[in-house]
Amino acid sequence: MRIRKLFKFENAHIVRNCSSDRCKHSIHGHSYQIELILQADRLDNGQMVYDFGLLKSSIKDIIDSFDHAICFWNKDDPEYIEMCKKFSARWISLPVSPSAEQFSRVIFFWAQSILDQTKMANGEAGVSVYSVIAHETATGYAQCFAEDITNEHMGLLRLEDFEFSEQVMQEWTDPKMYQKLIAGEPFVNPEVTLQVKA
Numbered sequence: 001m002r003i004r005k006l007f008k009f010e011n012a013h014i015v016r017n018c019s020s021d022r023c024k025h026s027i028h029g030h031s032y033q034i035e036l037i038l039q040a041d042r043l044d045n046g047q048m049v050y051d052f053g054l055l056k057s058s059i060k061d062i063i064d065s066f067d068h069a070i071c072f073w074n075k076d077d078p079e080y081i082e083m084c085k086k087f088s089a090r091w092i093s094l095p096v097s098p099s100a101e102q103f104s105r106v107i108f109f110w111a112q113s114i115l116d117q118t119k120m121a122n123g124e125a126g127v128s129v130y131s132v133i134a135h136e137t138a139t140g141y142a143q144c145f146a147e148d149i150t151n152e153h154m155g156l157l158r159l160e161d162f163e164f165s166e167q168v169m170q171e172w173t174d175p176k177m178y179q180k181l182i183a184g185e186p187f188v189n190p191e192v193t194l195q196v197k198a
């Protein structure tokens, strides 16, 4: 069984080395729509794969990091990176270039990392990310699956290789969220009192 939750954000970037001229030399923005698709082969006490409401805490916060932010590849020109950091309070440094393909991989990787560390509290079991679709425009999207995340030909993804500006972190519900993720600390879901016995 699969469920899907839609997230939206506005983000600016340059994608170096691509074929489209407008894309590789000029800062430009997109109104992204992200489809996060989760899967499980059993249902929780509410007879759901995973309550949509639970996706509105850490997973929403981390995806929302991109909103009204500029993101850049950490291998870009140091002068450009310095300029992004100087003139934008909200920025994200990525270990991969910010193409639609990499947005889908990065968001899959973060969401799965959070789920892996989540202490479930309502009978959820085996919940994992099935796929992430990153719509960059109304006409173009990239979709990734589990095998794409560990595919080193597409770039290595490690939690410690991402960096968020102070402003981005301060706007999370828990400004220490990413530190917790790197340290392997648990993300605890709220307790649920059962009213009807199965």
Ligand SMILES: Nc1nc2c(c(=O)[nH]1)N=C([C@H](O)[C@H](O)COP(=O)(O)OP(=O)(O)OP(=O)(O)O)CN2
Pocket (backbone or CB within 6 Å): 015, 018, 020, 023, 028, 098, 099, 100, 101, 136, 137, 138, 139, 140, 142
């Ligand atoms: N496979 C990819 N191709 C392109 C990406 C990408 O991330 N992955 N990104 C871009 C640019 O960021 C560009 O702004 C979007 O490209 P494009 O679809 O050509 O944009 P348009 O606004 O011209 O879209 P239309 O709907 O066709 O008007 C380029 N390619």
